[in-house]
Amino acid sequence: MTQGGYFHSVRLDLDKCKGCTNCIKRCPVEAIRVREGKAQIMEERCIDCGECVRVCPNHAKYVVTDGLDRLQQFRYRIALPAPAFYGQFRPDVPPGAVLAALMAVGFDGVFEVAVAAEAVTLATRAYLERGMPRAARPLISSACPAVIRLMQVRFPTLLPHIIPIESPMEMAARLAREEKAREWGVNPREIGAFFITPCAAKVTAAKQPEGSLVSSVDGVLSMSTMYAEVLRRLADVNPGTELHRSSGAGIGWGMAGGEGRALGTGTVLAVDGIHNVVAVLEEVERGTLSDVDFVEAQACVGGCIGGPLTVQNPFISRVRMRRLVEEFGRRSPGVDEAEVRRRFRQGFFDMAKTIKPRPVLRLDEDVTRAIRKMDRLEKTLARLPGLDCGACGSPTCRALAEDIVRERAFETDCIFQLREQLEELAERMVQLSRIVPPALSRDKASGGGGGGEPEDRD
Amino acid sequence: MLEFEVRGLDFAAVGEASGTIKRTLQQVGMDASLVRRVAVCAFEVETNIVIHAHRGVVRARISPRQVVVEGEDEGPGIPDLEAAMREGFSTAPAYIREMGFGAGMGFSNMRRCADHMEVSTQVGKGTRVRLVIEASGS
Numbered sequence: 001m002t003q004g005g006y007f008h009s010v011r012l013d014l015d016k017c018k019g020c021t022n023c024i025k026r027c028p029v030e031a032i033r034v035r036e037g038k039a040q041i042m043e044e045r046c047i048d049c050g051e052c053v054r055v056c057p058n059h060a061k062y063v064v065t066d067g068l069d070r071l072q073q074f075r076y077r078i079a080l081p082a083p084a085f086y087g088q089f090r091p092d093v094p095p096g097a098v099l100a101a102l103m104a105v106g107f108d109g110v111f112e113v114a115v116a117a118e119a120v121t122l123a124t125r126a127y128l129e130r131g132m133p134r135a136a137r138p139l140i141s142s143a144c145p146a147v148i149r150l151m152q153v154r155f156p157t158l159l160p161h162i163i164p165i166e167s168p169m170e171m172a173a174r175l176a177r178e179e180k181a182r183e184w185g186v187n188p189r190e191i192g193a194f195f196i197t198p199c200a201a202k203v204t205a206a207k208q209p210e211g212s213l214v215s216s217v218d219g220v221l222s223m224s225t226m227y228a229e230v231l232r233r234l235a236d237v238n239p240g241t242e243l244h245r246s247s248g249a250g251i252g253w254g255m256a257g258g259e260g261r262a263l264g265t266g267t268v269l270a271v272d273g274i275h276n277v278v279a280v281l282e283e284v285e286r287g288t289l290s291d292v293d294f295v296e297a298q299a300c301v302g303g304c305i306g307g308p309l310t311v312q313n314p315f316i317s318r319v320r321m322r323r324l325v326e327e328f329g330r331r332s333p334g335v336d337e338a339e340v341r342r343r344f345r346q347g348f349f350d351m352a353k354t355i356k357p358r359p360v361l362r363l364d365e366d367v368t369r370a371i372r373k374m375d376r377l378e379k380t381l382a383r384l385p386g387l388d389c390g391a392c393g394s395p396t397c398r399a400l401a402e403d404i405v406r407e408r409a410f411e412t413d414c415i416f417q418l419r420e421q422l423e424e425l426a427e428r429m430v431q432l433s434r435i436v437p438p439a440l441s442r443d444k445a446s447g448g449g450g451g452g453e454p455e456d457r458d
Numbered sequence: 459m460l461e462f463e464v465r466g467l468d469f470a471a472v473g474e475a476s477g478t479i480k481r482t483l484q485q486v487g488m489d490a491s492l493v494r495r496v497a498v499c500a501f502e503v504e505t506n507i508v509i510h511a512h513r514g515v516v517r518a519r520i521s522p523r524q525v526v527v528e529g530e531d532e533g534p535g536i537p538d539l540e541a542a543m544r545e546g547f548s549t550a551p552a553y554i555r556e557m558g559f560g561a562g563m564g565f566s567n568m569r570r571c572a573d574h575m576e577v578s579t580q581v582g583k584g585t586r587v588r589l590v591i592e593a594s595g596s
Binding site: 157285288359365367371 | 460473482487488490494497521522
C-alpha cells in the first residue's frame with residue numbers, strides 16, 4: 001500500500017486516537033499534527049521510526065507488516081530472524097531452539113541475520129581499509145533505516161558520511177536465497193525470504209529501500225507475532241545445533257554498541273534513541289568529532305532490542321543478549337572472511353544507488369519566497385506564548401508559526417491568542433455598551449453623567 | 459534577521475544560536491555548502507563570546523545571495539588582534555581548554571569559511587565581528 005507515492009509502515013487507527021498530544025511532541029521530524037480531534041501523519045515527512053507507536057497511550061499507532069498467509073505465495077520459504085529475536089526468550093532457550101521452532105511454523109529453511117551481520121562487519125572492515133577522504137569522517141553506519149531517513153530529512157549534508165554497504169537484513173536475504181537455491185537445487189525465484197522485524201523502519205526499508213533498487217526481502221513479519229508462534233512450538237522441537245551458525249559478534253548487532261564492538265577497529269561512537277541520534281548528528285555536522293572514526297547510530301533506545309515490535313523489555317533482553325554474545329563469542333564466525341573480502345571487491349555488498357536528500361522541511365522551493373516566509377514565521381512566533389503546550393495541535397509554538405506560514409493553521413488556533421483576542425473583543429463590547437445614543441440620553445448638556453462638572457458649583 | 463543573546467561562560471548554551479541559524483537556513487532552502495559555512499562562522503562567533511566576553515549578541519541577516527553573521531559583545535576586547543588571528547593562538551584559560559574549547563582556531567575557522575571578515579575591537583569595551591558568506595556562484 002502506497003500513500004502519496006511514499007510507502008509508510010507506521011499507520012494510524014482513527015477509532016483509537018483520542019487526539020492527545022503525546023505523539024506530536026515526540027516525533028523527531030515534527031510530522032504529526034492533531035486536527036479535528038485526531039492525529040494526522042504528514043506522509044512526506046514521516047521517517048517510520050516508530051517513536052509514535054511507542055509513546056501512544058491509546059495504541060492508535062500501529063505498524064503494518066505482512067501476514068503469515070503471505071508464506072503461501074512462495075514454493076519455498078526462508079525465515080530471516082533479526083539478532084534481537086534471540087533476546088526475546090527466556091535464558092534457557094538457546095538460539096538453536098528458537099530457529100528449530102521457527103522452522104516448525106512453516107519455513108523450509110532459516111538464515112540468521114546475525115550471520116549476514118558478521119559478513120557486513122567484514123565488508124565494512126575492508127571498506128575502512130581503503131582509506132577515506134577526511135571530509136567524510138566520521139563514517140556513519142547504514143544499518144538503521146530510520147536513521148538514514150532522518151538524515152535525508154534533517155541532515156542532508158551528512159549523507160556522504162554513510163557507509164555505502166547494504167544492511168544485514170538486505171544481505172541476509174541475498175545470501176539466504178543464494179545458499180538455499182544451491183542447496184536445494186531450486187530456482188531462486190521460487191524462494192520467499194521473510195525477515196522477522198523488531199521495528200517499523202525495516203518494514204519500510206524492505207518495501208521501499210533507499211540504498212537499493214529492489215529489496216531482496218519478500219516479506220516482513222512482526223517480531224511480536226513470530227514470538228507467539230515460536231513460543232507455542234518450543235516444547236515440541238528438538239533444538240538441533242546445526243541451525244545456529246552465528247557467533248557472538250553477529251548476535252551483538254541486536255543491541256546498541258554491538259555493531260561497533262564487532263568492527264573492533266578505530267574509535268567508535270555508539271548512540272541510541274532517535275533524539276540522542278539527532279544531538280550527535282548535530283555535532284557531526286558542526287565538525288567537532290574529528291577524533292571519531294565511526295558512528296553507530298540506532299533510532300531505538302537499546303538498539304534493535306528496543307524496537308517497537310519487540311515483546312521483551314529492552315533492558316531485560318540486553319542481559320540475555322550479552323550472555324549470548326559471551327557464550328558464542330569465541331566460536332568461529334558463520335561466514336568465511338576470504339570469501340566475504342573477495343565478494344566485497346566484486347561489489348556484492350555495495351548499495352546500488354546513492355541516498356538522496358528529501359528536503360521536505362523547506363518553506364518554499366524559491367529561496368526568496370522562503371526567506372519572506374521565514375520572516376513572517378519569526379514575527380508570528382514572537383506573538384505566540386512560547387509555552388509549546390500543543391493545544392493547537394502543532395508540537396511547538398515554532399511549528400505552529402510554521403504551519404501558519406504554510407497556510408495550514410491560523411493564529412487563533414493558539415488558545416492564548418484566541419483568549420487575548422476575545423478579551424479585546426469583550427473590552428470593545430463593554431465600551432460599545434457604554435455609549436448611549438443621543439436619542440436616549442435625557443440630559444445632553446451634562447455630557448452623560450456629569451463627571452466633567454465642577455463639584456463646587458453650589 | 460535572527461538575533462540571539464549570548465552570556466559569557468554559559469557553555470551549556472553553546473551551539474544554540476548557531477544551531478538555530480543552521481536550521482533556519484536549511485528550512486529556507488539555502489545551498490548545503492553555504493549552510494555549513496554559515497554554521498561554522500556562527501558557532502565560532504558564539505563560542506568566542508561565551509569564552510571571552512561578559513555578554514553579547516549574535517545576529518544573522520539572510521538574503522538569497524548572502525548571509526551576514528555578526529557578533530557584538532561587551533567584554534575585555536582583544537589587545538593584540540594580529541596575534542589573535544594566528545592559527546593556534548589562544549588566550550583562553552586552562553579550564554576552558556580542558557572542556558575542548560579555546561584551541562585558537564576560532565578566527566582561522568571564520569576566515570576559512572567567510573568570504574569577507576571585519577573585526578573591530580576596543581580593549582576594555584568589547585569586540586565586533588562581521589562576516590559575509592556568499593552563496594556559491596554569485
